[in-house]
Amino acid sequence: MSTRTKNILTWIVTFVIMLIICLPGLWIILSAFRTNGEILTKPAIWIPQNLTLDNFRAIFGYGENVVGIPVASYFRNSLVISVTSTFVAVLIGMTGGYAFARYTFPGKAATFLWLMLSRTVPGIALSLPLFIIWSRMGIIDTQFGVILVYTAINVPFTIWLTEGFFRQVPRDLNEAAQIDGCTPWQAFWKIEFPLAKSGIASAGIFAFLTSWNEYALASQLTRSTDSKTLPVGLMDFTAQFTIDWAGMCAMAVIIIVPALILTFLVQKHLIAGLTFGGVKG
Amino acid sequence: MAEVALKKVVKRYGDTEVVHGIDLDIAHNEFVVLVGPSGCGKSTTLRMIAGLEEISDGDIVIGDTVVNTLPPRRRNISMVFQNYALYPHMSVRENLGFSLKIAKRPEAEIARAVEDAAAILGLDALLERTPAELSGGQRQRVAMGRAIVRHPDVFLFDEPLSNLDAKLRTQMRVEIKKLHAKVQTTIVYVTHDQIEAMTLADRIVIMKDGHIVQVGTPLDVFERPVDTFVAGFIGSPPMNLIDGTIRDDTVVFGDGRSLPVPPDFAGRLENGHRVVFGFRADVLMPKGHALAESGTVHDIDLTIDLAEPLGSESMLFSSLAGKEIQARMHNPRAVRSGEVLTCELHLDKCHLFDAETTRSLRGDG
Ligand SMILES: Nc1ncnc2c1ncn2[C@@H]1O[C@H](COP(=O)(O)OP(=O)(O)O)[C@@H](O)[C@H]1O
Ligand SMILES: [Mg+2]
Numbered sequence: 108m109s110t111r112t113k114n115i116l117t118w119i120v121t122f123v124i125m126l127i128i129c130l131p132g133l134w135i136i137l138s139a140f141r142t143n144g145e146i147l148t149k150p151a152i153w154i155p156q157n158l159t160l161d162n163f164r165a166i167f168g169y170g171e172n173v174v175g176i177p178v179a180s181y182f183r184n185s186l187v188i189s190v191t192s193t194f195v196a197v198l199i200g201m202t203g204g205y206a207f208a209r210y211t212f213p214g215k216a217a218t219f220l221w222l223m224l225s226r227t228v229p230g231i232a233l234s235l236p237l238f239i240i241w242s243r244m245g246i247i248d249t250q251f252g253v254i255l256v257y258t259a260i261n262v263p264f265t266i267w268l269t270e271g272f273f274r275q276v277p278r279d280l281n282e283a284a285q286i287d288g289c290t291p292w293q294a295f296w297k298i299e300f301p302l303a304k305s306g307i308a309s310a311g312i313f314a315f316l317t318s319w320n321e322y323a324l325a326s327q328l329t330r331s332t333d334s335k336t337l338p339v340g341l342m343d344f345t346a347q348f349t350i351d352w353a354g355m356c357a358m359a360v361i362i363i364v365p366a367l368i369l370t371f372l373v374q375k376h377l378i379a380g381l382t383f384g385g386v387k388g
Numbered sequence: 389m390a391e392v393a394l395k396k397v398v399k400r401y402g403d404t405e406v407v408h409g410i411d412l413d414i415a416h417n418e419f420v421v422l423v424g425p426s427g428c429g430k431s432t433t434l435r436m437i438a439g440l441e442e443i444s445d446g447d448i449v450i451g452d453t454v455v456n457t458l459p460p461r462r463r464n465i466s467m468v469f470q471n472y473a474l475y476p477h478m479s480v481r482e483n484l485g486f487s488l489k490i491a492k493r494p495e496a497e498i499a500r501a502v503e504d505a506a507a508i509l510g511l512d513a514l515l516e517r518t519p520a521e522l523s524g525g526q527r528q529r530v531a532m533g534r535a536i537v538r539h540p541d542v543f544l545f546d547e548p549l550s551n552l553d554a555k556l557r558t559q560m561r562v563e564i565k566k567l568h569a570k571v572q573t574t575i576v577y578v579t580h581d582q583i584e585a586m587t588l589a590d591r592i593v594i595m596k597d598g599h600i601v602q603v604g605t606p607l608d609v610f611e612r613p614v615d616t617f618v619a620g621f622i623g624s625p626p627m628n629l630i631d632g633t634i635r636d637d638t639v640v641f642g643d644g645r646s647l648p649v650p651p652d653f654a655g656r657l658e659n660g661h662r663v664v665f666g667f668r669a670d671v672l673m674p675k676g677h678a679l680a681e682s683g684t685v686h687d688i689d690l691t692i693d694l695a696e697p698l699g700s701e702s703m704l705f706s707s708l709a710g711k712e713i714q715a716r717m718h719n720p721r722a723v724r725s726g727e728v729l730t731c732e733l734h735l736d737k738c739h740l741f742d743a744e745t746t747r748s749l750r751g752d753g
Contacts, residue, residue, distance in 0.1 A: 280473050283475075285461055286461070288491050302476065
């Protein structure tokens, strides 16, 4: 096979795979700009006839048929909960990952295994116990309650990821920095942190997306505008007998956009990777 | 200005003691090399001087200060690591200037110090590169540059040349020696390579299993090894060592052959004393192919198993009392294997060690 045909084949296969992955997302975005009527028509109309911004106007309270959904509150809750839990999880993950990578302490292997095993429990299995404990503690339907859960879910992952990155940073670099006059703290911030930055950024992105998109637990632990997040808010579009697909899709777009923007912003750190060569290669 | 002193320094990891109370005094400006086989505790000792390992017992003094509990940054030392440990996210310039920047020195002073160090080590053209863009030898130079910019009291080197190829290693060895002459600082240098130790050191410290076996100038340890370990470790090829027993001022070997007791040891050893007879290849030479040397010479006939021509000389392999031995042939000619040659042994340069303690039987220590 010539290189040319190979290239074309690769291109076609990639295209098909990407199509399969992206199609649902594209359909949602498309549907966000169509009327509910057009979405539900049978036989289906594949090519949109007339695109409209009505769905978005309805969500934000303009136009004729306003949907009474407090999107601003949901957005605020989602943002506060995701940012806070990500920040805390990355902080704990970074310090924990560093400790696992650099120090030996009794029960280290067992602790690490136990942390990873905690990831094997499906989140939904926790929902009932969590609900009971959270309501006893009076933190049902609070941002704090959800932040706590998301942080707990994210910490094992952030520890695992950052541990791997810190382990790749040779210990000698920290020692060289200390000999060059650094305190252990300075050695960490000036040498080891910059070198593990891409790992920490990846951990942050994953933690944020997990929190931003989580539905199952949030649907149990939140109930009002005090704490309801965007994914939970999606269900507001279902009435007893009808579902406002168009509105739901418009809201889904509102959820997707910030996540996309964030991913693009952090992307270059994810790709940057580690440029070694400071120690013998 | 700094002397370094180790006083009964012990290192334990949990229950295992790896450095057993070593004593060592290093003078100002002295180039001291710690040498010994892998795992004997050289790096551990160096890292204790650096403050990277805690000491379990004893004292370490740098200058006038007991530094036992001081962190590395308070010891005014600098160190060159085996794998260089350059900061991969910084340029060569930033690597060199890092310690001064941490010390919050003015920009202009840092720039000048970096330029100076770069000039000494020939790094001028590489200042804007990152470590990944350098060759092994260049990285090695940057690591040394990083150590000298600060004008520390003591330089520590941990096997700095072991990642370089043979040719570069010889070249850098010379540069390190020159560097020492230029910067005039106390140096403690760790290596497992006895040739490096011999060529670089003012004084060699030979270590084994967490003990110091012998301290002395390169010539000292070469000419007067305190035991069979040093005799076998220092010098290339290693000293020929053959077991024997004293009888009437001769050493009788297992196969019945014998050699006179060397003059330095004569008249002091009882019959029946079990000893190890030691001599270097350099003092056993075929007749007519020896360097003119005065002293007590003894002739032995040796069957040559193999000759290894090296150009200006040949190494001859033979055996004595069942042990393989080597001799050196100057102005070599072709030698058939199986040929019997009469060789001269320079008895003045031979050694006797106690077979049990392995210590040298030289009376004057
Ligand atoms: N962190 C450690 N824990 C336990 N034993 C160690 C540790 N570091 C070194 N050792 C042991 O101490 C001894 C000396 O090691 P080292 O100083 O590195 O030897 P070398 O002379 O090759 O530099 C070795 O037997 C090694 O196994
Ligand atoms: Mg070592």
